[in-house]
Amino acid sequence: MMRQRILVVDDEPQIQRFLRPALDAAGFDVETAATAAEAKRLAATRAPDLIVLDLGLPDGDGKTVIETVRAFSSVPIIVLSARDQEIEKIAALDLGADDYVEKPFGIGELLARIRVALRHAEPAGPLPGPEAFGPVVLDRDRRTVTRDDRLIHLTPKEYDLFVLLADNAGRVVTHGTALQRLWGPAHKDDAQYLRVLVGQLRAKLGGEAASLIINEAGVGYRLVTS
The missing domain is CATH 1.10.10.10 (Winged helix-like DNA-binding domain superfamily/Winged helix DNA-binding domain)
Known part of the structure; x- marks a missing residue:
């Protein structure tokens, strides 16, 4: 079975070093990006199955990534951010993010949110049973x-x-x-x-x-x- 690909967008090297082996151990292939520009390029060219996105990026607000990606893809996006203001969470979700996880976070919670988002991204079929x-x-x-x-x-x-x-x-x-x-x-x-x-x-x-x-x-x- 082909491994699903996750794009991790975060400019903190320690977050990337933490997430890559954890996601790999959970059965995912991992791509990383440290800027909004790189994230937009990889989202368009590498067709990830899910994006984990930090909002605080060095070349712009992560919400611009959500807007750009939503113009061409319905890939699940989970916001991973230290911003705890409600207005930021609401703005990201209303722009098209599927969920958010606040930093600091537990890898177990993040993996659970990823699994839920990927299930919802599966192609629609007949109406499910009860x-x-x-x-x-x-x-x-x-x-x-x-x-x-x-x-x-x-x-x-x-x-x-x-x-x-x-x-x-x-x-x-x-x-x-x-x-x-x-x-x-x-x-x-x-x-x-x-x-x-x-x-x-x-x-x-x-x-x-x-x-x-x-x-x-x-x-x-x-x-x-x-």
Whole structure:
């Protein structure tokens, strides 16, 4: 089986020295870039399966890499950054990044995020069968959500929210993305709509199932996968 290729974009030599053997041991081929310009070139010419991207690069903001790559590719992008401001995370995710991991980080967490992102990048096929998230099961064919084999009566908007979270399970769905998908561009700043809808959905899931939806403070929501 061909090894998947990961492009690591970071100007810190110690990060590159740390990540290369760890990713290699996990079964990936690794390319590295230390600048935004080099990252854009390698993303276009080497066709990586995933990009791990630092935002603080010597020749520009890493967000320009996201913008450039998204013009020609849907390759998963995981932002790896010491920037902890919420506005930076939101901007990167809204530009098209799939996830973010803050420095300092554990290699186990990063590898888990990489595996999730690569699974979501697999070619779409027929609608999947019932999908389980803890005690909750989503059946897209029947448009139903059940908990412990008991039907949960969701409104169309609550169902659409759960599907959006399920489509991105393990990854952050930003407030802006959710608002635009569920209510349209005119409501991209109406965060209260989303807070109310998430509260309603959690209440209907009930008990421990409500905790499947994680609040990423100031950024968005994540549906945990186990």
